[in-house]
Amino acid sequence: MAYYSIAIDGPSGAGKSSMAKAVAKKYNFIYVDTGAIYRTVGLAAHRRGISCSDETEVAKILPELRIEMKYDDKGEQRMYLDGEDVSSDIRLPEISICASDVSALPAVRAFLLDMQRAMARTNSVIMDGRDIGTVVLPNADVKIFLTASSSERARRRLLQLKEKGINEDFEKVLKEIEYRDKQDSSRDIAPLKPADDAVIIDSSEIDFDGTVALISSVIEERLHQN
Numbered sequence: 297m298a299y300y301s302i303a304i305d306g307p308s309g310a311g312k313s314s315m316a317k318a319v320a321k322k323y324n325f326i327y328v329d330t331g332a333i334y335r336t337v338g339l340a341a342h343r344r345g346i347s348c349s350d351e352t353e354v355a356k357i358l359p360e361l362r363i364e365m366k367y368d369d370k371g372e373q374r375m376y377l378d379g380e381d382v383s384s385d386i387r388l389p390e391i392s393i394c395a396s397d398v399s400a401l402p403a404v405r406a407f408l409l410d411m412q413r414a415m416a417r418t419n420s421v422i423m424d425g426r427d428i429g430t431v432v433l434p435n436a437d438v439k440i441f442l443t444a445s446s447s448e449r450a451r452r453r454l455l456q457l458k459e460k461g462i463n464e465d466f467e468k469v470l471k472e473i474e475y476r477d478k479q480d481s482s483r484d485i486a487p488l489k490p491a492d493d494a495v496i497i498d499s500s501e502i503d504f505d506g507t508v509a510l511i512s513s514v515i516e517e518r519l520h521q522n
């Protein structure tokens with residue numbers, strides 16, 4: 297049986313995960329949120345009181361970690377660390393920074409590579425991250441690079457937080473986004489950048505439904521060519 301793979305890369309807060317979820321539902325693909333895997337490593341380091349950017353210390357704990365990705369009955373991806381469901385804890389702001397820090401370490405990227413590729417070997421997947429089209433699935437059938445201006449991404453993030461009853465300061469959220477953009481794009485290994493054959497979509501001025509429609513048209517065009 298042939299499996300298809302769709303890669304969606306882009307900076308934090310560009311809407312990759314909501315797009316990927318909508319597209320997965322529409323085409324009956326499995327959605328794989330690879331950022332959640334880096335976040336789980338970040339959480340493990342944070343819980344042990346290790347500096348998230350210390351490669352020697354972080355590399356030491358990797359073989360001890362039991363990281364599992366499972367899907368609940370609603371089809372939502374859940375992350376488990378040593379048997380504990382950590383799907384909420386990995387979303388804490390301090391863990392976002394730690395995830396970005398550990399993701400710059402070659403030892404961590406090598407450790408997580410096969411886990412991500414294994415999902416695409418046995419399922420049709422839509423996978424979101426930073427290096428899916430460039431490193432994890434260089435032969436993906438469709439590659440999308442989804443972006444938006446940093447101020448628009450901060451505005452959307454504030455709205456999401458507000459819906460959860462959390463009031464945050466715009467400047468603080470913008471700073472966190474800019475910190476991660478800079479770090480994720482400037483690292484030596486697997487930096488955030490569009491694959492040569494990716495379709496770049498800037499959603500700053502397009503709403504949710506418009507972006508789903510645009511991505512769907514790219515997917516249909518590419519999959520029909522294959």
Ligand code: DC
Pocket residue numbers: 308309330331332334335392395396399400424425426427428476480
């Ligand atoms: O997508 P996210 O914000 O949940 O990702 C958390 C961090 O993980 C992000 O700052 C960069 C890193 N990451 C990565 O380096 N490569 C990926 N494929 C996915 C995420």
